[in-house]
Amino acid sequence: MEDLSPRPAPPAAPTVWRALFGRRYIAGRRFTLSHAVAHRAIDLAAEVLWRRPRRPLPPDDTLRQIVVAKPDHIGDLLMATPFLAALKAGRPDVPVLLLVGRWNRGCAELLQQCGLCDEVEYLDLPFLSGKPDAARLRLFLADVRRLRARLSRGGPAAFVDLRPYAPNTLFLAALAGKAVGWRIGFGTRGFSRLLDGEIPYERAVPMGQQILGALPLLGLPEPGPYRGPVLPGFPEAFDLARFGLAPGGYILLHMESREQAREVPSAVWRDLLESVLRAGTGGRTFVLVGKAEGENGRQALAFLAERGVPALSLAGKTGFADLFHLARGAAGTVCIDSLGSHLSLTFRRPTLVLMRAGISEYGSFPAPGPDLPLFFTPTGPGQEAERALDARRFALSLAA
Numbered sequence: 001m002e003d004l005s006p007r008p009a010p011p012a013a014p015t016v017w018r019a020l021f022g023r024r025y026i027a028g029r030r031f032t033l034s035h036a037v038a039h040r041a042i043d044l045a046a047e048v049l050w051r052r053p054r055r056p057l058p059p060d061d062t063l064r065q066i067v068v069a070k071p072d073h074i075g076d077l078l079m080a081t082p083f084l085a086a087l088k089a090g091r092p093d094v095p096v097l098l099l100v101g102r103w104n105r106g107c108a109e110l111l112q113q114c115g116l117c118d119e120v121e122y123l124d125l126p127f128l129s130g131k132p133d134a135a136r137l138r139l140f141l142a143d144v145r146r147l148r149a150r151l152s153r154g155g156p157a158a159f160v161d162l163r164p165y166a167p168n169t170l171f172l173a174a175l176a177g178k179a180v181g182w183r184i185g186f187g188t189r190g191f192s193r194l195l196d197g198e199i200p201y202e203r204a205v206p207m208g209q210q211i212l213g214a215l216p217l218l219g220l221p222e223p224g225p226y227r228g229p230v231l232p233g234f235p236e237a238f239d240l241a242r243f244g245l246a247p248g249g250y251i252l253l254h255m256e257s258r259e260q261a262r263e264v265p266s267a268v269w270r271d272l273l274e275s276v277l278r279a280g281t282g283g284r285t286f287v288l289v290g291k292a293e294g295e296n297g298r299q300a301l302a303f304l305a306e307r308g309v310p311a312l313s314l315a316g317k318t319g320f321a322d323l324f325h326l327a328r329g330a331a332g333t334v335c336i337d338s339l340g341s342h343l344s345l346t347f348r349r350p351t352l353v354l355m356r357a358g359i360s361e362y363g364s365f366p367a368p369g370p371d372l373p374l375f376f377t378p379t380g381p382g383q384e385a386e387r388a389l390d391a392r393r394f395a396l397s398l399a400a
């Protein structure tokens with residue numbers, strides 16, 4: 001009998017470290033020796049200016065706030081939601097200040113509404129929000145001055161940076177001086193000697209699980225397994241009918257990414273959608289979401305129209321909160337390794353993710369299982385049979 005249960009992700013490659021003059025940094029497809037030299041020079045200066053003996057975590061009654069910095073993209077921020085939920089449950093009397101990039105404003109405000117943080121602040125790190133032109137650099141420096149002043153007068157605080165890559169925000173914790181009594185971070189791309197507690201890093205472990213590894217450093221219980229983003233207290237009221245949709249009556253398509261290398265050729269999308277339709281979708285409507293339709297979106301809509309399949313484009317027509325509600329109301333989502341996958345997993349919906357070899361990160365996801373209908377499918381040439389089988393798995397989960 002054919003096995004149609006979710007397949008596990010392929011084994012991750014071991015962590016590769018680049019050692020240089022007594023420090024080590026995680027390597028990667030965009031991290032060269034010249035990057036390591038630059039980080040080592042920055043580390044040398046930082047240790048002269050800001051290094052101090054490691055400190056124990058302040059008692060609960062003296063800790064006035066916990067700053068959680070996650071200046072990544074939206075999917076990365078969603079991966080941190082189980083950590084934020086456990087932090088608020090474990091330290092309910094300590095205010096949590098969430099520090100994100102402005103591109104995550106909508107998501108951060110929703111997390112605050114759901115009770116995962118008490119306040120939100122913004123810091124646009126260079127190279128994460130596009131090339132650092134003069135205007136972006138001025139905004140960055142203004143952010144640093146404002147945040148340094150705020151942290152310096154905020155009293156005893158713990159600062160948790162949840163970004164394992166460069167750039168990160170640990171320099172800001174150091175700039176705040178004695179007011180930040182406890183610094184926690186990965187230390188994998190610099191500043192490791194400035195930390196009071198270092199989050200363990202291992203590439204084979206899902207990133208959401210590694211983020212949960214910061215909890216013991218804050219005196220909280222060992223984390224359970226990472227099972228995807230969580231949104232306790234997510235608002236129920238939402239009228240899908242204004243889009244002409246009904247709960248469970250549609251399948252989301254999300255085909256775009258800020259990192260274009262993750263996007264998939266239209267021919268692969270056509271092949272996969274053909275397989276999904278052949279497996280059966282129960283007559284559901286396909287709904288395209290994202291910032292813009294793009295060429296892939298237009299071709300997918302044209303293909304569905306040729307097949308007489310109901311389809312609707314909401315690309316560029318929804319707000320951020322709308323996307324969450326649409327993901328919750330969907331029967332499932334077909335997407336690339338980007339925001340759409342994390343939105344779908346937030347609500348434990350069947351999720352079929354197109355993965356590009358050497359680009360897509362399996363470590364961004366929890367382990368698939370009966371409680372989490374997550375299906376990875378390859379996008380390379382000659383892998384049509386695998387995609388067809390994954391499409392059948394996905395279609396079967398829609399009917400479950």
